[in-house]
Amino acid sequence: xxxxxxxxxxxxxxxxxxxxFEKLNVLLVDRELKNEAVGGEAFTDLTLTGxxxxxxxxxxxxxxxxxxxxxxxxxxxxxxxxxxxxxxxLKRPNDxxxxxxxxxxxxxxxxxxxxxxxxxxxxxxxxxxxxNVKWYPVSEVKDLAFDHMVIFKSALQALRRELLHEPxxxxxxxxxxxxxxxxxxxxxxxxxxxxxRNFRKKIARMKYLIxxxxxxxxxxxxxxxxxxxxxxxxxxxxxxxxxxxx
Amino acid sequence: xxxxxxxxxxxxxxxxxxxxFEKLNVLLVDRELKNEAVGGEAFTDLTLTGxxxxxxxxxxxxxxxxxxxxxxxxxxxxxxxxxxxxxxxLKRPNDxxxxxxxxxxxxxxxxxxxxxxxxxxxxxxxxxxxxNVKWYPVSEVKDLAFDHMVIFKSALQALRRELLHEPxxxxxxxxxxxxxxxxxxxxxxxxxxxxxRNFRKKIARMKYLIxxxxxxxxxxxxxxxxxxxxxxxxxxxxxxxxxxxx
DNA sequence: GCAAAAGTGTTGTCTCTACACCCATGT
DNA sequence: ACATGGGTGTAGAGACAACACTTTTGC
Numbered sequence: 001x002x003x004x005x006x007x008x009x010x011x012x013x014x015x016x017x018x019x020x021f022e023k024l025n026v027l028l029v030d031r032e033l034k035n036e037a038v039g040g041e042a043f044t045d046l047t048l049t050g051x052x053x054x055x056x057x058x059x060x061x062x063x064x065x066x067x068x069x070x071x072x073x074x075x076x077x078x079x080x081x082x083x084x085x086x087x088x089x090l091k092r093p094n095d096x097x098x099x100x101x102x103x104x105x106x107x108x109x110x111x112x113x114x115x116x117x118x119x120x121x122x123x124x125x126x127x128x129x130x131x132n133v134k135w136y137p138v139s140e141v142k143d144l145a146f147d148h149m150v151i152f153k154s155a156l157q158a159l160r161r162e163l164l165h166e167p168x169x170x171x172x173x174x175x176x177x178x179x180x181x182x183x184x185x186x187x188x189x190x191x192x193x194x195x196x197r198n199f200r201k202k203i204a205r206m207k208y209l210i211x212x213x214x215x216x217x218x219x220x221x222x223x224x225x226x227x228x229x230x231x232x233x234x235x236x237x238x239x240x241x242x243x244x245x246x
Numbered sequence: 247x248x249x250x251x252x253x254x255x256x257x258x259x260x261x262x263x264x265x266x267f268e269k270l271n272v273l274l275v276d277r278e279l280k281n282e283a284v285g286g287e288a289f290t291d292l293t294l295t296g297x298x299x300x301x302x303x304x305x306x307x308x309x310x311x312x313x314x315x316x317x318x319x320x321x322x323x324x325x326x327x328x329x330x331x332x333x334x335x336l337k338r339p340n341d342x343x344x345x346x347x348x349x350x351x352x353x354x355x356x357x358x359x360x361x362x363x364x365x366x367x368x369x370x371x372x373x374x375x376x377x378n379v380k381w382y383p384v385s386e387v388k389d390l391a392f393d394h395m396v397i398f399k400s401a402l403q404a405l406r407r408e409l410l411h412e413p414x415x416x417x418x419x420x421x422x423x424x425x426x427x428x429x430x431x432x433x434x435x436x437x438x439x440x441x442x443r444n445f446r447k448k449i450a451r452m453k454y455l456i457x458x459x460x461x462x463x464x465x466x467x468x469x470x471x472x473x474x475x476x477x478x479x480x481x482x483x484x485x486x487x488x489x490x491x492x
Numbered sequence: 493g494c495a496a497a498a499g500t501g502t503t504g505t506c507t508c509t510a511c512a513c514c515c516a517t518g519t
Numbered sequence: 520a521c522a523t524g525g526g527t528g529t530a531g532a533g534a535c536a537a538c539a540c541t542t543t544t545g546c
Binding site for chain 2: 007009010053055056057058059080082083085086087109111113165
Binding site: 424426442443446462465466467468469470 | 522523524
C-alpha cells in the first residue's frame with residue numbers, strides 16, 4: 001500500500017476522449033526534447049498520457065491514477081481495450097532519444113496496456129507533470145510518438161464498437177443533456193447521419209433515458225427538454241440479441 | 247529472429263475453445279507437483295495453456311506458438327481479450343510452490359495477456375510438453391490454478407459477446423456443417439433456445455452462409471444439407487447497427 | 493419579426509415471434 | 520415399420536426508413 005516503487009516493464013496508456021457537443025476530442029501531451037546531446041535532434045511531438053505501474057498496483061488503478069493526476073477526477077469511466085507489446089514499439093529514433101534523455105533503458109521491452117476513458121468535458125481543468133495537455137479533435141490526430149497512433153486507433157475502434165452495443169455515450173455528456181446533444185454524439189463518433197424523428201422514437205423505447213421536468217436555459221431558440229440516464233433501469237432490463245447480420 | 251531468449255515478466259495465456267456438436271469445451275493441462283521439498287504439499291490441479299513471450303516475439307506470435315506446440319495447427323482464430331496483472335495473481339500457496347519448483351522467482355510481477363481461440367475439434371491431436379492436455383466441458387470448469395479462473399471467465403464473456411456481434415461461430419465447426427449444428431452452437435454458447443424455423447429464416451438473409459450441393463452421409467435420418475461460411479462475402483456486406491436496446 | 497433549433501405522425505417495408513406437420517434415411 | 524432429426528409457411532406485432540411542418544425562445 002505504501003510501496004511506491006515503479007515497475008519498469010509494465011505501463012498503461014490512457015486514451016481520454018471528450019465531447020464538446022460538436023466533435024470528439026482526445027487529450028494529448030506535448031513531448032519536447034530540447035537537448036541534442038542524447039543523440040537525436042531536438043523535436044516536439046505528441047503522446048497519449050500514461051505511466052508505468054507501481055509494484056503493488058493493479059493496471060486499472062494505475063490508469064485511474066493517471067487520470068486523477070491529470071484531471072483531479074475520480075470514478076471516471078475506464079475501459080481496458082488492448083495490450084501493446086510489439087518488439088519495435090519504442091524503437092524509432094525520436095523515441096530512443098527520448099528514453100535515453102529521461103534516463104530509461106532504450107533497449108528494454110515494455111508492455112503497455114491501453115485504457116480509454118470518457119469525460120464530460122465541461123469544467124475540466126488539466127495539469128500534467130508541468131507538460132502541456134490539450135484537447136485535439138480526433139479527426140486531426142496524426143503522427144503520435146512511440147506506437148501511440150496504433151494505440152489511439154485501437155481505442156477509437158473499441159469505443160465505436162462499444163458505443164454500438166452498450167449505453168456509454170452518456171459518460172461523454174453532462175448529467176443532464178438534450179436529445180439533440182445525444183444524437184449529435186452518435187453522429188460524430190460513428191460518422192453517420194440520423195433522422196431526428198426516428199432517433200427520438202428509438203430513444204422513447206429505452207426506458208432508462210429519463211425525461212426531466214426541466215429545460216435548457218439561455219439558448220436563442222426553443223429550449224430543449226433535458227434528459228438523464230439511469231444505469232439502474234438499464235441494468236434491470238438489459239438483454240442482448242443476435243445481430244451480426246448481412 | 248534467432249533470439250530465443252525468454253522475457254520473464256510478460257506471458258500469454260490461451261483459452262482454447264472447442265465444440266463437439268453437443269457442448270462447448272475448453273483445453274486444460276494438468277499441473278502436478280510431486281516434490282514436497284519446495285515448501286508446499288504435493289498437489290494436482292489444472293491450468294490454461296500459456297507461456298512467456300520470447301524477447302523478439304509479438305504477443306500474438308507467442309499465442310500462436312503455444313497453439314502450434316499444442317496442436318500442430320497454424321492460422322487458428324486468435325483473439326486478444328484482456329491483460330491480467332493483479333499484484334496477487336500468482337500468490338496462492340500452490341502457485342508459489344509451483345513457481346519455486348520450476349525455478350522461477352515467486353516474488354516477481356508477471357503480466358499475462360489472454361487470447362482465446364476457436365478450434366474445430368475433430369481430428370485434433372494434442373501434445374504439450376509431456377503434460378496431460380484434455381478437453382473439459384466449459385460448464386464443469388472450476389478451481390483453476392493461478393488466476394486462470396478469472397482469465398477463463400473473462401474469455402468466455404468475451405467469446406459470448408463476440409459471438410453475438412461477429413460471425414465467429416464457424417471457427418468452431420468443420421468447413422462444411424449443417425444448420426442444426428450451427429444452431430446448436432449458438433444455443434450452447436449463449437445458453438438460449440432457438441426456434442428452428444426462425445433461425446433458418448435469419449440464416450437465409452445472411453448471404454455469406456452458402457448452401458452447398460452436398461448432404462450429410464451415414465446418419466440414421468434424413469441427411470441434412472451442408473453449408474459453408476464465406477468470409478469474402480461477409481466482408482463485402484458488413485454493416486453495423488445501433489443495438490443497445492431496452 | 494426573424495433566426496435557430498425543438499418537437500411531433502404516418503405509411504410502407506422489413507423483422508420478429510409463435511407455432512405443427514411431413515420427409516428421407518438407417519436399422 | 521419405426522425412430523430420428525431435416526425441412527418448411529403463415530399471421531400478428533413490433534421496428535425501421537423516409538419524409539415536412541409548427542413551436543418557442545433570444546435578439
